Amino acid sequence: AQTVTQSQPEMSVQEAETVTLSCTYDTSESDYYLFWYKQPPSRQMILVIRQEAYKQQNATENRFSVNFQKAAKSFSLKISDSQLGDAAMYFCAYRSGGSNYKLTFGKGTLLTVNP
Amino acid sequence: DTEVTQTPKHLVMGMTNKKSLKCEQHMGHRAMYWYKQKAKKPPELMFVYSYEKLSINESVPSRFSPECPNSSLLNLHLHALQPEDSALYLCASSQSSGVLYNEQFFGPGTRLTVL
Numbered sequence: 467a468q469t470v471t472q473s474q475p476e477m478s479v480q481e482a483e484t485v486t487l488s489c490t491y492d493t494s495e496s497d498y499y500l501f502w503y504k505q506p507p508s509r510q511m512i513l514v515i516r517q518e519a520y521k522q523q524n525a526t527e528n529r530f531s532v533n534f535q536k537a538a539k540s541f542s543l544k545i546s547d548s549q550l551g552d553a554a555m556y557f558c559a560y561r562s563g564g565s566n567y568k569l570t571f572g573k574g575t576l577l578t579v580n581p
Numbered sequence: 582d583t584e585v586t587q588t589p590k591h592l593v594m595g596m597t598n599k600k601s602l603k604c605e606q607h608m609g610h611r612a613m614y615w616y617k618q619k620a621k622k623p624p625e626l627m628f629v630y631s632y633e634k635l636s637i638n639e640s641v642p643s644r645f646s647p648e649c650p651n652s653s654l655l656n657l658h659l660h661a662l663q664p665e666d667s668a669l670y671l672c673a674s675s676q677s678s679g680v681l682y683n684e685q686f687f688g689p690g691t692r693l694t695v696l
Contacts, residue, residue, distance in 0.1 A: 499682055509669060511624070511687035518682065557623050565678035567612060567637060569685065571623035 468493045470560050472572035479548045480580050486533075487543045487575045489558030495519075497563030500541045502532070505574075506554040514556070517541065519563070545577075553579045584608075585688035587672050593694045596662060602691045604655040604672030611677040612636075613655040614685060615647060618669040630655060631678060662695045669693070 469492045479485035491500070502514040517525045517534050525532050529546045545552055558572040585606045594600050604613065612631050616624035629637035630649040644666075646658040655672055669692050673685040 499684075501684060503687075508689070510689040511671065511673075513684050513686070516682050516684055555621070561683070567614070567629045567631070567675070567678060567683075568626060574621070574623055576621070 468495070468498075468560050468562070468570050470558050470570050470572040472556075472558055472575050474575045475573070476576045476578070478578040478580060479545070479552075481548055481550060483548055484544060484546045485548055485577065487545075487556050487558075487577065489541045489543070489572055491539050491541065491558075491560050491570075493539065493560065493562075495562055499561045499563065500532075500534070501559040501561070501569070502530070502541075502543045503557045503559060503571075504552075504554045505557065506551075511557075515543065548579050550579050550581065553577055585672055585674055585686050587670075587688040587691050589691060590689070591692045591694075593696065594659065594662065595696050596664070598662075599658070599660045601659065602657040602670055602672075602693075604657075604674075604688055605653055606674040606686070606688075607653055608674060608686065609652075609676075610674035610686075611652060612675045612683075613649060614673040614675075615645075615655065615657050616671040616673065617666075618671055618690070620669075624671055628657075659693075662693075664695050667693055667695045 498519045500517045533542045559569045615627040618624045628647045648656040669690045671690045672688040675685045
């Protein structure tokens with residue numbers, strides 16, 4: 467079974483600075499997808515960024531980017547120019563390729579942004 | 582419309598009550614999900630419906646009964662719940678299996694308290 471590990475239960479960053487959240491996963495599959503979800507205090511889970519295992523290029527969405535290291539099974543999220551609205555729980559998630567619905571979530575990292 | 586809606590936002594019920602949670606999406610998605618989330622934990626998958634048929638049941642107790650009346654609606658019927666069932670119940674939807682990424686879009690959740 468696949469596992470997803472987020473080794474940082476909590477992180478903090480100063481407003482306007484950069485922070486990196488770590489995520490590692492364990493799988494023997496070659497076809498899979500990785501996601502970062504954000505869950506602010508309002509509780510709605512929002513998709514931040516996604517990555518396909520076959521794509522070598524790291525995904526980027528505005529201030530959010532990933533460092534996808536397939537051989538190391540690492541999928542870290544970098545948030546640049548942090549804003550107060552970035553404060554949230556961040557979950558890393560894995561989904562097997564093909565006709566598979568299940569997401570395997572990490573335990574989450576609670577990010578605090580200090581003004 | 583890229584939204585998943587859930588009603589009610591909050592629900593308090595006794596252990597002998599029967600209640601239902603409702604989820605709706607108008608994105609044309611053919612897969613819908615129920616998750617249970619405890620505080621500061623990742624969501625736990627309960628059920629998946631694919632093309633209005635139950636595809637996955639993660640060994641959920643029978644006091645939780647899902648229903649998918651049509652491709653846009655998903656209900657979760659609750660009966661004889663226990664206090665430990667108190668949690669945030671999240672609904673999600675996605676296009677369908679076999680689609681690239683097939684990322685899940687989450688609703689805001691129903692906060693359930695069982696007395």
